[in-house]
Amino acid sequence: MNIRYYKQKSFSNYSTYANRGMSLEHDISLANEFYRINDIGIIYKKPTPITIAKVNYPSRKEAIIKEAYFKTPSTTDYNGIYKGKYLDFEAKETKKDKYFPLENIHEHQISHLKAINKHGGIGFIIVRFSSLYKTYLLTIDKLEYFLNNNKRKSIPLEYFEKEGFLIKEKYNPRLDYLEVIDKLYFDGGQNESTN
Protein backbone atom coordinates (compact mmCIF):
# COMPACT_ATOMS: atom_id res chain seq x y z
CA MET A 1 0.00 0.00 0.00
CA ASN A 2 1.21 3.45 -0.88
CA ILE A 3 0.88 5.64 2.18
CA ARG A 4 0.84 9.39 1.75
CA TYR A 5 1.73 11.10 4.98
CA TYR A 6 -0.38 13.94 6.15
CA LYS A 7 1.69 17.07 6.59
CA GLN A 8 1.65 17.97 10.21
CA LYS A 9 2.48 21.66 9.91
CA SER A 10 3.02 22.27 13.58
CA PHE A 11 4.85 19.03 14.26
CA SER A 12 8.18 19.69 12.60
CA ASN A 13 10.19 18.68 15.65
CA TYR A 14 8.17 15.63 16.31
CA SER A 15 9.08 13.25 19.08
CA THR A 16 7.01 10.45 20.49
CA TYR A 17 6.10 12.34 23.61
CA ALA A 18 6.00 15.84 22.18
CA ASN A 19 2.27 15.90 21.60
CA ARG A 20 1.13 14.28 24.77
CA GLY A 21 -0.77 17.40 25.60
CA MET A 22 -2.88 17.06 22.45
CA SER A 23 -6.53 16.39 23.01
CA LEU A 24 -8.11 13.09 22.10
CA GLU A 25 -10.40 14.93 19.69
CA HIS A 26 -7.40 16.42 17.92
CA ASP A 27 -5.68 13.03 17.65
CA ILE A 28 -8.80 11.39 16.22
CA SER A 29 -9.24 14.25 13.81
CA LEU A 30 -5.65 13.76 12.55
CA ALA A 31 -6.16 10.00 12.27
CA ASN A 32 -9.39 10.46 10.30
CA GLU A 33 -7.68 12.91 7.96
CA PHE A 34 -4.86 10.41 7.48
CA TYR A 35 -7.37 7.65 6.71
CA ARG A 36 -9.20 9.82 4.19
CA ILE A 37 -6.10 11.13 2.42
CA ASN A 38 -4.74 7.61 2.07
CA ASP A 39 -8.11 6.21 1.05
CA ILE A 40 -8.16 3.80 3.99
CA GLY A 41 -11.54 4.76 5.41
CA ILE A 42 -14.03 7.63 5.42
CA ILE A 43 -14.73 8.66 9.00
CA TYR A 44 -15.88 12.08 10.18
CA LYS A 45 -16.82 13.80 13.38
CA LYS A 46 -20.40 14.99 13.29
CA PRO A 47 -20.99 18.70 13.79
CA THR A 48 -22.04 19.84 17.27
CA PRO A 49 -25.83 19.83 17.41
CA ILE A 50 -27.34 23.21 18.21
CA THR A 51 -30.74 24.85 18.20
CA ILE A 52 -30.73 28.14 16.36
CA ALA A 53 -32.99 30.80 17.85
CA LYS A 54 -31.99 33.97 16.01
CA VAL A 55 -30.22 34.65 12.73
CA ASN A 56 -29.32 38.05 11.28
CA TYR A 57 -28.81 38.68 7.59
CA PRO A 58 -26.64 41.80 7.29
CA SER A 59 -26.27 41.11 3.57
CA ARG A 60 -27.90 38.77 1.09
CA LYS A 61 -25.10 36.23 1.14
CA GLU A 62 -24.14 36.46 4.77
CA ALA A 63 -25.90 35.05 7.78
CA ILE A 64 -24.86 35.51 11.40
CA ILE A 65 -26.32 33.33 14.09
CA LYS A 66 -27.02 35.66 17.01
CA GLU A 67 -28.61 33.23 19.40
CA ALA A 68 -28.27 29.46 19.61
CA TYR A 69 -28.12 26.74 22.23
CA PHE A 70 -26.21 23.49 22.54
CA LYS A 71 -28.40 20.41 22.21
CA THR A 72 -27.85 17.03 23.83
CA PRO A 73 -26.48 14.88 21.01
CA SER A 74 -28.86 12.07 20.02
CA THR A 75 -26.10 9.89 18.69
CA THR A 76 -22.33 9.57 18.97
CA ASP A 77 -19.63 11.93 17.77
CA TYR A 78 -18.07 9.84 15.01
CA ASN A 79 -19.22 7.58 12.22
CA GLY A 80 -18.13 6.41 8.83
CA ILE A 81 -17.13 3.47 6.68
CA TYR A 82 -14.11 1.16 6.82
CA LYS A 83 -13.62 -1.88 4.60
CA GLY A 84 -17.28 -1.91 3.72
CA LYS A 85 -18.38 -1.82 7.36
CA TYR A 86 -20.31 0.92 9.13
CA LEU A 87 -18.29 2.30 12.06
CA ASP A 88 -19.72 4.31 14.94
CA PHE A 89 -18.09 5.51 18.14
CA GLU A 90 -17.91 7.99 20.96
CA ALA A 91 -14.62 9.32 22.32
CA LYS A 92 -14.05 10.60 25.84
CA GLU A 93 -11.17 11.79 27.94
CA THR A 94 -10.86 11.55 31.69
CA LYS A 95 -8.33 13.00 34.12
CA LYS A 96 -9.03 10.22 36.60
CA ASP A 97 -6.31 7.60 36.70
CA LYS A 98 -8.14 4.64 38.22
CA TYR A 99 -11.59 4.71 36.62
CA PHE A 100 -13.74 6.20 33.89
CA PRO A 101 -16.90 7.94 35.21
CA LEU A 102 -19.93 6.70 33.29
CA GLU A 103 -21.63 10.09 33.48
CA ASN A 104 -19.38 11.00 30.55
CA ILE A 105 -21.53 8.91 28.23
CA HIS A 106 -25.27 9.47 27.76
CA GLU A 107 -27.56 6.49 28.06
CA HIS A 108 -29.06 7.12 24.60
CA GLN A 109 -25.54 7.04 23.15
CA ILE A 110 -25.11 3.55 24.58
CA SER A 111 -28.52 2.51 23.17
CA HIS A 112 -27.45 3.95 19.82
CA LEU A 113 -24.23 1.91 19.81
CA LYS A 114 -26.16 -1.24 20.74
CA ALA A 115 -28.55 -0.66 17.83
CA ILE A 116 -25.60 -0.16 15.46
CA ASN A 117 -24.14 -3.44 16.63
CA LYS A 118 -27.45 -5.21 16.08
CA HIS A 119 -27.70 -3.87 12.52
CA GLY A 120 -24.29 -5.23 11.59
CA GLY A 121 -22.13 -2.18 12.28
CA ILE A 122 -19.07 -1.84 14.49
CA GLY A 123 -19.79 0.19 17.63
CA PHE A 124 -17.28 1.12 20.30
CA ILE A 125 -15.97 3.81 22.62
CA ILE A 126 -12.49 5.28 22.81
CA VAL A 127 -11.46 6.39 26.28
CA ARG A 128 -8.29 8.29 27.09
CA PHE A 129 -6.88 8.37 30.60
CA SER A 130 -5.00 11.60 30.01
CA SER A 131 -2.93 11.53 33.19
CA LEU A 132 -1.66 8.05 32.23
CA TYR A 133 -1.16 8.86 28.52
CA LYS A 134 -3.18 5.77 27.71
CA THR A 135 -6.04 5.41 25.24
CA TYR A 136 -8.28 2.35 25.08
CA LEU A 137 -10.83 1.07 22.63
CA LEU A 138 -13.73 -0.81 24.22
CA THR A 139 -16.34 -2.50 22.02
CA ILE A 140 -20.01 -1.92 22.76
CA ASP A 141 -20.31 -5.65 23.60
CA LYS A 142 -17.79 -5.31 26.40
CA LEU A 143 -19.30 -2.03 27.57
CA GLU A 144 -22.75 -3.62 27.64
CA TYR A 145 -21.42 -6.62 29.54
CA PHE A 146 -19.95 -4.31 32.17
CA LEU A 147 -23.18 -2.32 32.53
CA ASN A 148 -25.27 -5.46 32.85
CA ASN A 149 -23.06 -6.91 35.54
CA ASN A 150 -22.14 -3.91 37.62
CA LYS A 151 -23.92 -1.23 39.58
CA ARG A 152 -20.89 1.05 39.68
CA LYS A 153 -21.05 4.50 38.21
CA SER A 154 -17.60 4.15 36.72
CA ILE A 155 -15.57 1.59 34.84
CA PRO A 156 -12.28 0.74 36.55
CA LEU A 157 -9.08 1.07 34.55
CA GLU A 158 -8.52 -2.68 35.03
CA TYR A 159 -11.60 -3.43 32.96
CA PHE A 160 -10.13 -1.46 30.05
CA GLU A 161 -6.79 -3.24 30.52
CA LYS A 162 -8.46 -6.63 30.52
CA GLU A 163 -11.37 -6.27 28.09
CA GLY A 164 -10.39 -3.23 26.04
CA PHE A 165 -7.52 -2.69 23.64
CA LEU A 166 -4.73 -0.23 24.18
CA ILE A 167 -4.29 1.97 21.11
CA LYS A 168 -0.52 2.12 20.70
CA GLU A 169 1.11 5.46 20.05
CA LYS A 170 2.57 5.60 16.57
CA TYR A 171 4.29 8.12 14.40
CA ASN A 172 1.52 8.71 11.89
CA PRO A 173 -1.29 8.57 12.53
CA ARG A 174 -0.51 9.03 16.18
CA LEU A 175 -3.73 7.34 17.27
CA ASP A 176 -4.23 4.53 14.78
CA TYR A 177 -7.45 3.13 16.20
CA LEU A 178 -8.24 1.25 12.98
CA GLU A 179 -5.32 -1.04 13.79
CA VAL A 180 -7.39 -2.34 16.71
CA ILE A 181 -10.47 -2.64 14.48
CA ASP A 182 -8.37 -4.66 12.03
CA LYS A 183 -7.33 -7.07 14.75
CA LEU A 184 -10.85 -7.42 16.06
CA TYR A 185 -12.91 -7.60 12.88
CA PHE A 186 -10.65 -8.14 9.91
CA ASP A 187 -8.27 -10.86 10.88
CA GLY A 188 -5.44 -8.53 11.76
CA GLY A 189 -5.76 -6.59 8.53
CA GLN A 190 -4.80 -9.58 6.40
CA ASN A 191 -8.23 -9.97 4.93
CA GLU A 192 -8.58 -6.78 2.91
CA SER A 193 -11.16 -7.96 0.43
CA THR A 194 -14.36 -7.09 2.20
CA ASN A 195 -15.74 -4.47 -0.23
Added chain:
Amino acid sequence: MNIRYYKQKSFSNYSTYANRGMSLEHDISLANEFYRINDIGIIYKKPTPITIAKVNYPSRKEAIIKEAYFKTPSTTDYNGIYKGKYLDFEAKETKKDKYFPLENIHEHQISHLKAINKHGGIGFIIVRFSSLYKTYLLTIDKLEYFLNNNKRKSIPLEYFEKEGFLIKEKYNPRLDYLEVIDKLYFDGGQNESTN
Protein backbone atom coordinates in the same frame (compact mmCIF):
# COMPACT_ATOMS: atom_id res chain seq x y z
CA MET B 1 -42.52 -8.25 10.68
CA ASN B 2 -44.26 -6.31 13.41
CA ILE B 3 -44.54 -2.71 12.32
CA ARG B 4 -45.17 -0.03 14.92
CA TYR B 5 -46.56 3.07 13.36
CA TYR B 6 -45.12 6.39 14.28
CA LYS B 7 -47.76 8.67 15.72
CA GLN B 8 -48.17 11.58 13.39
CA LYS B 9 -49.69 14.06 15.80
CA SER B 10 -50.65 16.65 13.24
CA PHE B 11 -51.84 14.21 10.60
CA SER B 12 -55.09 13.00 12.09
CA ASN B 13 -57.09 13.72 8.93
CA TYR B 14 -54.54 12.14 6.71
CA SER B 15 -55.16 11.80 3.00
CA THR B 16 -52.65 10.92 0.32
CA TYR B 17 -52.36 14.45 -0.92
CA ALA B 18 -52.82 16.27 2.34
CA ASN B 19 -49.15 16.68 3.06
CA ARG B 20 -47.91 17.56 -0.35
CA GLY B 21 -46.71 20.85 0.99
CA MET B 22 -44.37 19.06 3.43
CA SER B 23 -40.70 19.61 2.82
CA LEU B 24 -38.44 16.82 1.64
CA GLU B 25 -36.40 17.22 4.81
CA HIS B 26 -39.50 16.70 6.93
CA ASP B 27 -40.51 13.60 4.95
CA ILE B 28 -37.05 12.07 5.29
CA SER B 29 -37.02 12.89 8.98
CA LEU B 30 -40.36 11.05 9.44
CA ALA B 31 -39.10 8.10 7.39
CA ASN B 32 -35.89 7.88 9.45
CA GLU B 33 -37.88 8.00 12.67
CA PHE B 34 -40.14 5.23 11.34
CA TYR B 35 -37.10 3.13 10.43
CA ARG B 36 -35.56 3.62 13.86
CA ILE B 37 -38.72 2.96 15.86
CA ASN B 38 -39.36 -0.23 13.90
CA ASP B 39 -35.73 -1.28 14.07
CA ILE B 40 -35.41 -1.33 10.28
CA GLY B 41 -32.37 0.92 9.98
CA ILE B 42 -30.47 3.62 11.88
CA ILE B 43 -30.23 6.72 9.73
CA TYR B 44 -29.84 10.29 10.96
CA LYS B 45 -29.47 13.76 9.53
CA LYS B 46 -26.19 15.30 10.57
CA PRO B 47 -26.36 18.57 12.48
CA THR B 48 -25.79 21.77 10.50
CA PRO B 49 -22.09 22.58 10.63
CA ILE B 50 -21.32 25.96 12.18
CA THR B 51 -18.31 27.87 13.43
CA ILE B 52 -18.86 29.26 16.90
CA ALA B 53 -17.27 32.66 17.52
CA LYS B 54 -18.75 33.76 20.83
CA VAL B 55 -20.39 31.94 23.72
CA ASN B 56 -21.85 33.46 26.88
CA TYR B 57 -22.23 31.59 30.15
CA PRO B 58 -24.95 33.36 32.12
CA SER B 59 -24.93 30.49 34.62
CA ARG B 60 -22.75 27.50 35.29
CA LYS B 61 -24.99 25.04 33.48
CA GLU B 62 -26.19 27.26 30.68
CA ALA B 63 -24.37 28.36 27.55
CA ILE B 64 -25.72 30.73 24.93
CA ILE B 65 -24.02 30.99 21.57
CA LYS B 66 -24.02 34.70 20.75
CA GLU B 67 -22.15 34.64 17.47
CA ALA B 68 -21.74 31.80 14.98
CA TYR B 69 -21.54 31.28 11.23
CA PHE B 70 -22.77 28.61 8.86
CA LYS B 71 -20.01 26.46 7.38
CA THR B 72 -20.00 24.75 3.99
CA PRO B 73 -20.74 21.11 4.81
CA SER B 74 -17.79 18.81 4.04
CA THR B 75 -19.99 15.77 3.59
CA THR B 76 -23.63 14.96 2.92
CA ASP B 77 -26.64 15.53 5.14
CA TYR B 78 -27.59 11.95 5.94
CA ASN B 79 -25.85 8.72 6.84
CA GLY B 80 -26.47 5.53 8.72
CA ILE B 81 -26.73 1.78 8.56
CA TYR B 82 -29.25 -0.49 6.84
CA LYS B 83 -29.01 -4.29 6.70
CA GLY B 84 -25.35 -4.14 7.61
CA LYS B 85 -24.54 -1.63 4.86
CA TYR B 86 -23.30 1.93 5.27
CA LEU B 87 -25.73 4.40 3.66
CA ASP B 88 -24.90 7.98 2.70
CA PHE B 89 -26.94 10.53 0.81
CA GLU B 90 -27.78 14.12 0.09
CA ALA B 91 -31.37 15.35 -0.39
CA LYS B 92 -32.40 18.37 -2.44
CA GLU B 93 -35.59 19.99 -3.56
CA THR B 94 -36.09 22.04 -6.71
CA LYS B 95 -39.01 24.15 -7.92
CA LYS B 96 -37.94 23.64 -11.54
CA ASP B 97 -40.12 21.16 -13.38
CA LYS B 98 -37.85 20.15 -16.27
CA TYR B 99 -34.39 19.91 -14.75
CA PHE B 100 -32.38 19.82 -11.52
CA PRO B 101 -29.71 22.57 -11.28
CA LEU B 102 -26.37 21.04 -10.33
CA GLU B 103 -25.37 24.09 -8.30
CA ASN B 104 -27.55 22.56 -5.57
CA ILE B 105 -24.90 19.96 -4.85
CA HIS B 106 -21.33 20.82 -3.91
CA GLU B 107 -18.52 19.15 -5.80
CA HIS B 108 -16.94 17.82 -2.60
CA GLN B 109 -20.27 16.19 -1.73
CA ILE B 110 -20.11 14.29 -5.01
CA SER B 111 -16.48 13.29 -4.30
CA HIS B 112 -17.58 12.16 -0.86
CA LEU B 113 -20.34 9.94 -2.29
CA LYS B 114 -17.91 8.46 -4.83
CA ALA B 115 -15.50 7.61 -2.02
CA ILE B 116 -18.32 5.99 -0.04
CA ASN B 117 -19.19 3.88 -3.06
CA LYS B 118 -15.58 2.83 -3.48
CA HIS B 119 -15.36 1.74 0.15
CA GLY B 120 -18.38 -0.53 -0.16
CA GLY B 121 -21.12 1.81 1.02
CA ILE B 122 -24.33 2.84 -0.73
CA GLY B 123 -24.21 6.45 -1.92
CA PHE B 124 -27.04 8.31 -3.62
CA ILE B 125 -28.98 11.55 -3.90
CA ILE B 126 -32.69 12.12 -3.37
CA VAL B 127 -34.15 14.89 -5.53
CA ARG B 128 -37.68 16.22 -5.21
CA PHE B 129 -39.30 18.14 -8.04
CA SER B 130 -41.71 19.91 -5.74
CA SER B 131 -43.95 21.38 -8.45
CA LEU B 132 -44.46 17.89 -9.89
CA TYR B 133 -44.87 16.15 -6.49
CA LYS B 134 -42.22 13.67 -7.59
CA THR B 135 -39.20 12.44 -5.66
CA TYR B 136 -36.40 10.41 -7.25
CA LEU B 137 -33.50 8.43 -5.92
CA LEU B 138 -30.39 8.51 -8.13
CA THR B 139 -27.37 6.38 -7.25
CA ILE B 140 -23.93 7.98 -7.23
CA ASP B 141 -22.97 5.68 -10.15
CA LYS B 142 -25.69 7.18 -12.33
CA LEU B 143 -24.91 10.69 -11.17
CA GLU B 144 -21.25 10.19 -11.95
CA TYR B 145 -22.10 8.79 -15.38
CA PHE B 146 -24.16 11.87 -16.15
CA LEU B 147 -21.41 14.26 -15.00
CA ASN B 148 -18.76 12.43 -17.04
CA ASN B 149 -20.83 12.53 -20.20
CA ASN B 150 -22.44 15.94 -20.06
CA LYS B 151 -21.35 19.52 -19.84
CA ARG B 152 -24.76 20.75 -18.78
CA LYS B 153 -25.18 22.56 -15.50
CA SER B 154 -28.38 20.73 -14.74
CA ILE B 155 -29.75 17.20 -14.94
CA PRO B 156 -32.93 16.95 -17.04
CA LEU B 157 -36.00 15.35 -15.48
CA GLU B 158 -35.86 12.64 -18.18
CA TYR B 159 -32.56 11.42 -16.78
CA PHE B 160 -34.19 10.88 -13.39
CA GLU B 161 -37.15 9.15 -15.06
CA LYS B 162 -34.86 6.85 -17.00
CA GLU B 163 -31.91 6.22 -14.68
CA GLY B 164 -33.33 7.13 -11.28
CA PHE B 165 -36.07 5.53 -9.23
CA LEU B 166 -39.32 7.22 -8.35
CA ILE B 167 -39.97 6.95 -4.62
CA LYS B 168 -43.65 6.09 -4.45
CA GLU B 169 -45.84 7.95 -2.02
CA LYS B 170 -47.08 5.64 0.72
CA TYR B 171 -49.11 5.94 3.85
CA ASN B 172 -46.36 5.39 6.38
CA PRO B 173 -43.64 6.21 5.98
CA ARG B 174 -44.71 8.64 3.32
CA LEU B 175 -41.31 8.64 1.66
CA ASP B 176 -40.11 5.05 1.95
CA TYR B 177 -36.78 5.46 0.20
CA LEU B 178 -35.43 2.21 1.65
CA GLU B 179 -37.90 0.37 -0.58
CA VAL B 180 -35.81 1.55 -3.56
CA ILE B 181 -32.59 0.56 -1.77
CA ASP B 182 -34.09 -2.90 -1.21
CA LYS B 183 -34.84 -3.30 -4.91
CA LEU B 184 -31.41 -2.09 -5.92
CA TYR B 185 -29.15 -3.76 -3.39
CA PHE B 186 -31.05 -6.42 -1.51
CA ASP B 187 -32.91 -8.40 -4.10
CA GLY B 188 -36.21 -6.62 -3.52
CA GLY B 189 -36.02 -7.05 0.22
CA GLN B 190 -36.20 -10.83 0.03
CA ASN B 191 -32.64 -11.32 1.13
CA GLU B 192 -32.76 -10.10 4.71
CA SER B 193 -29.81 -12.01 6.07
CA THR B 194 -27.01 -9.56 5.48
CA ASN B 195 -26.03 -8.83 9.07
